[in-house]
Amino acid sequence: MVLLEADKITKRFGGLVANDSISFEVKNGELLGLIGPNGAGKTTLFNCISGAHQIDSGRILFDGKDITKLNSYEVARLGLARTFQIYVASGDLNVLENIMVGCFMRTSSTAKAKSMAEAVLKELELTDIAKSMMNELPVAVQKRVTMATALGTSPKLLLLDEVAAGLNPSEIENIMTVIRYIHEKMGITVVLIEHVMEMVMKLSQRVIVLDYGKKIAEGDPSSVVRHPDVIRAYLGERYAREYAATRPDSGA
Ligand SMILES: Nc1ncnc2c1ncn2[C@@H]1O[C@H](COP(=O)(O)OP(=O)(O)OP(=O)(O)O)[C@@H](O)[C@H]1O
Numbered sequence: 349m350v351l352l353e354a355d356k357i358t359k360r361f362g363g364l365v366a367n368d369s370i371s372f373e374v375k376n377g378e379l380l381g382l383i384g385p386n387g388a389g390k391t392t393l394f395n396c397i398s399g400a401h402q403i404d405s406g407r408i409l410f411d412g413k414d415i416t417k418l419n420s421y422e423v424a425r426l427g428l429a430r431t432f433q434i435y436v437a438s439g440d441l442n443v444l445e446n447i448m449v450g451c452f453m454r455t456s457s458t459a460k461a462k463s464m465a466e467a468v469l470k471e472l473e474l475t476d477i478a479k480s481m482m483n484e485l486p487v488a489v490q491k492r493v494t495m496a497t498a499l500g501t502s503p504k505l506l507l508l509d510e511v512a513a514g515l516n517p518s519e520i521e522n523i524m525t526v527i528r529y530i531h532e533k534m535g536i537t538v539v540l541i542e543h544v545m546e547m548v549m550k551l552s553q554r555v556i557v558l559d560y561g562k563k564i565a566e567g568d569p570s571s572v573v574r575h576p577d578v579i580r581a582y583l584g585e586r587y588a589r590e591y592a593a594t595r596p597d598s599g600a
């Protein structure tokens with residue numbers, strides 16, 4: 349079953365076409381990677397899908413409904429959540445309360461929102477820092493909290509925008525475990541924007557590549573990194589060989 353369908357999404361900023369007639373589908377239960385050089389239009393695509401931007405043309409269907417004209421709150425209520433590349437936590441709220449904000453989308457009861465938020469903290473092994481303020485926490489933990497905040501809204505589809513940026517290799521391993529858990533154990537469909545290619549290669553079932561606002565490639569991870577346009581626009585020859593070798597199905 350198709351959960352998200354983007355049909356020729358176009359978004360312009362003045363003369364710049366940040367998303368140029370991009371079409372793709374996300375199947376229910378899938379983990380899709382979205383890659384491309386800086387400025388390719390990845391975050392813009394998340395903004396369009398999640399209702400933060402109104403698109404100039406095209407159509408977006410989510411879970412069988414036309415969400416093209418909906419705002420971010422309406423889209424989130426339907427079960428589409430995202431993290432932000434630059435996350436600004438609500439300054440006066442602790443971790444638990446930040447997550448409760450999302451839970452209030454599903455309930456008007458404070459007690460129910462609290463127990464929902466506590467359940468999310470437990471799933472992501474964050475119970476110990478429930479009372480901490482965001483700016484007191486190490487970056488790696490903050491990243492996990494941003495995912496917890498999105499999960500508080502009980503999404504069907506989670507859009508992750510560079511949750512591994514700025515992390516060291518062991519923190520990246522850790523965040524991959526969290527993403528696998530969200531995808532496999534919690535059963536949530538995931539689209540992942542990421543520059544850490546090792547992560548994209550290990551986690552994604554399928555990858556889409558953007559360059560200058562256009563979709564230039566789509567397919568399984570090992571064939572996408574061998575695609576001449578992807579090598580030219582993003583990876584370079586040497587890296588393409590290395591990344592292909594990290595795939596279990598690469599035969600390397
Ligand atoms: N609100 C905006 N107003 C004007 N231009 C914008 C806006 N948001 C993005 N852009 C431009 O659109 C293009 C795509 O930006 P976007 O942030 O989507 O790229 P990205 O693929 O997420 O890049 P990165 O990997 O660096 O995060 C860039 O040229 C950017 O400067």
Ligand SMILES: [Mg+2]
Nearest residue numbers: 390391392433
């Ligand atoms: Mg971005």
